[in-house]
Amino acid sequence: MRIKIEQKILAKNEDFASANRKYFKRNNILCINMISSPGSGKTTILEQTAKALKNKLNIAVIEGDLYTEYDADRIRKTGLQAVQIETKGACHLSAEQITKAFHKLDAEKLDVLVIENVGNLVCPSDFDLGELRRVVVLSTAEGDDKCAKYPGSFAQADVLLINKMDIAKHVDFKISKAKRDARKLNKQLKIFEISAKTTAGMDKWFNWLLKSCKELRK
């Protein structure tokens, strides 16, 4: 006996994701899902962003890691609110975890919520968290071929931050190759070349955040 089912396999995640998205839109909260390999510099980028923008925007962070509160502690030191999710081995965050973690934050007057996803370029890209924008980070030390090798992450992002530009020449990173591959997958992708260590190039990223918040409130 054949039984037609036609059901989305990740339906439960999608239900939570659409509820999250609705909430973020209604309350003008720019929710960003930040995806990258471990060590590309996500937390460092957020620390610098906090320093530069904390008088202009009210930012909160949800940190996803397999284990530890390390990253949430780093963010709290900058004066921002942060909640840590420990996935205990799971390779990605789910929309339901975001719903729960968000309740632990003071959402009053929040402008931006950044979710630092579990370090992994493969799995998180399949799981909608209900974010309004997706940002993928690639650091030069990982090599300029990663956009082509992990298409899912780059094809579905709004912004690509190419980090650790300060060491690009030492690791033979060809910026033109990385950009060309990324653009092939995604014509609309905004690409910013930055160094979270020196903050070089980060102005464009800060401006993008400010502009996106303004657009949301329109």
Added chain:
Amino acid sequence: MHEAMVAENIIESILSQVPSKKGRVVRVVISCGQMNALNDEAMEFAFEAAAEGTICKGAKLKIKHIPLKAKCKTCGKKFDYDLYEPQCPRCGKSDFDIGEDAPLLLEEIEFEVH
């Protein structure tokens, strides 16, 4: 890597839909797109593990990969978009409208009543 989680979702969904416990599932058909592409081998392995101890044990899993449709903005040609070689097969230009990627879908199952 998250194939295990996908497999558990499939089994859960099947168990909540089969008409009776007096039988077994012999075949499961799922489909995925290009962005959410599943690795066939990892998926089969994960499915087998998740099916253990349920009426899905031993069921054959079929995974359909649904192409991503694109239309060339220059010449109008409709074609299957290749993530790795995104080019119009007719005119060679790479400016196109890309359709929506297929979701991860549990399509149908074959159930054997005993």
